[in-house]
Amino acid sequence: MKKTKIGLIGYGEIGRAHAAALAQITESELTAIADPSQAAIKAAESSGTKAIADYRELLADPEIEAVVIATPDHLHGEPAIAAAAAGKHILLEKPIAPTIEQSLKIRQAADEAGVKLMIGHTLRFFPEYQFAKERAASGDLGRLVSVFARRTNIITQSRRIQGRISVLGFLGVHDFDVLRWVVGAEPVRIFCENATSVTHGYDVEDETFTTIRFDNGVVACLHCGWFVPENHPSGFDFKLDITGDKGIVNLDFANAVTTLHGTGGTKQPLLTPALVNENRAFVTALRQDASVPVSADDGMAAVAMVNAAEQSARTGKPVDLDADAWR
Numbered sequence: 001m002k003k004t005k006i007g008l009i010g011y012g013e014i015g016r017a018h019a020a021a022l023a024q025i026t027e028s029e030l031t032a033i034a035d036p037s038q039a040a041i042k043a044a045e046s047s048g049t050k051a052i053a054d055y056r057e058l059l060a061d062p063e064i065e066a067v068v069i070a071t072p073d074h075l076h077g078e079p080a081i082a083a084a085a086a087g088k089h090i091l092l093e094k095p096i097a098p099t100i101e102q103s104l105k106i107r108q109a110a111d112e113a114g115v116k117l118m119i120g121h122t123l124r125f126f127p128e129y130q131f132a133k134e135r136a137a138s139g140d141l142g143r144l145v146s147v148f149a150r151r152t153n154i155i156t157q158s159r160r161i162q163g164r165i166s167v168l169g170f171l172g173v174h175d176f177d178v179l180r181w182v183v184g185a186e187p188v189r190i191f192c193e194n195a196t197s198v199t200h201g202y203d204v205e206d207e208t209f210t211t212i213r214f215d216n217g218v219v220a221c222l223h224c225g226w227f228v229p230e231n232h233p234s235g236f237d238f239k240l241d242i243t244g245d246k247g248i249v250n251l252d253f254a255n256a257v258t259t260l261h262g263t264g265g266t267k268q269p270l271l272t273p274a275l276v277n278e279n280r281a282f283v284t285a286l287r288q289d290a291s292v293p294v295s296a297d298d299g300m301a302a303v304a305m306v307n308a309a310e311q312s313a314r315t316g317k318p319v320d321l322d323a324d325a326w327r
């Protein structure tokens with residue numbers, strides 16, 4: 001069997017998790033890693049994979065068919081557009097880019113080059129979220145009425161990210177994507193209020209409350225932040241409650257799902273199986289020449305929701321959305 005050769009651009013926290021996930025997929029092979037950080041290069045080399053500082057060298061390798069891009073949120077555009085120009089298929093970490101303008105440029109580059117572009121909205125690859133989506137779509141819950149999501153994460157995340165992106169851009173974008181996917185409709189109005197519950201020295205909010213109206217009448221609410229103290233028993237609180245007129249589904253990650261206890265004393269839902277599923281879905285789409293399961297349009301919709309929520313929080317007014325902006 002000829003393996004699909006993959007390059008990885010960005011070997012930080014999630015880049016390393018992608019490398020571990022790719023190692024579990026027999027149809028693909030991680031052949032090179034690019035990261036300008038000396039520490040990252042050393043870590044990549046010790047994993048036995050070729051490591052280089054400049055991603056352009058990786059893109060020049062004709063053997064590499066596709067790349068996974070896991071650079072910081074505000075640094076997706078340059079490598080993604082260069083990868084498309086080099087004819088490589090792309091699995092790009094969320095958010096596609098912090099703004100719709102940058103996202104459009106990335107989508108256009110992929111379209112013009114005729115390469116596949118998948119956005120890494122990992123929640124769609126957790127079995128628990130897939131169960132919730134299937135129950136909502138099956139009609140078991142009756143007519144959908146409302147959805148509540150919570151993603152409050154440990155304060156060390158906000159310290160690690162150091163204000164390079166907002167909490168909605170980093171965390172909320174996951175749930176905005178899931179809400180749109182589960183509800184199966186487009187968002188039409190968003191209202192958001194922010195709070196700074198914990199002072200951490202960076203110029204971004206740390207707690208947000210967003211309500212969303214969808215074009216099928218469903219109303220949703222996301223409580224999102226990164227203020228949970230380090231001594232909190234689970235270190236995070238992730239939830240999804242879907243209410244229909246015949247039943248409800250409740251996901252509760254803080255209390256019920258498999259967790260991994262880290263050396264830092266915190267625990268996180270086990271991300272690796274979802275990342276394996278995500279990378280496998282990407283590799284399968286390449287090998288079968290099929291559509292990727294999370295499109296650039298999906299990524300742009302989630303970014304439009306983040307941008308609208310932030311605009312609403314700034315102005316104190318609801319913001320209307322038009323799906324033509326991402327279709």
Ligand SMILES: NC(=O)c1ccc[n+]([C@@H]2O[C@H](COP(=O)([O-])OP(=O)(O)OC[C@H]3O[C@@H](n4cnc5c(N)ncnc54)[C@H](O)[C@@H]3O)[C@@H](O)[C@H]2O)c1
Pocket residue numbers: 009010011012013014015034035036037040055070071072073075079093094095120121122170
């Ligand atoms: N899907 C998920 O569950 C999940 C979880 C965490 C982060 N993310 C996303 O993954 C991306 C990376 O986040 P992170 O937390 O791993 O960041 P990080 O800061 O831990 O790692 C980023 C890495 O990219 C490298 N880098 C910077 N510029 C580069 C370039 N031009 N070429 C190659 N490498 C470069 C940095 O040196 C660093 O090693 C972000 O978009 C983030 O939102 C997704």
